[in-house]
Amino acid sequence: MSPYFSFQAYVYRGQGRPLGRTLEQAAEAMNSLPGLFFEWDGSLTWANQTAGWQIDATIFDDGQQIQYIDLHGRAVSQEGxxxxxxxxxxxxxxxxxxxxxxxxxxxxxxxxxxxDFAKESQGDD
Incomplete structure (x- = not known):
């Protein structure tokens, strides 16, 4: 089935700055998100095929803080x-x-x- 919406983006603080958080801090916070699969190489997947959405990401850090995140996602319906x-x-x-x-x-x-991302993804320009 083809996606209703799909995207790729890099996540930064501001426009191009590191996130100001360590990989360990982010991992601790992500541990509370049910169904999210995180690996210490920085990769993560979070999906619900029944609800029609999937997120994949790779977190890039320099050993001191997260530099940026390569984020991909897709949804198969407006509800997804x-x-x-x-x-x-x-x-x-x-x-x-x-x-x-x-x-x-x-x-x-x-x-x-x-x-603005959410508005665009829902077609609410």
């Missing part, structure tokens, strides 16, 4: 997209202050905050 956005909000809270984090959408390298 709503749930996808909720889960991305949960991840942003685990990765730092959601109000300080932005997505650099690829391939066009366009910056978006979480609110």
């Amino acid at each position: 997209c709503r749930r996808l956005n909720e889960r991305i909000g949960d991840l942003f809270a685990a990765w730092g202050d959601p109000d300080e984090l932005n997505l650099m959408r690829l391939p066009d390298r366009r910056w978006q905050n979480l609110h």
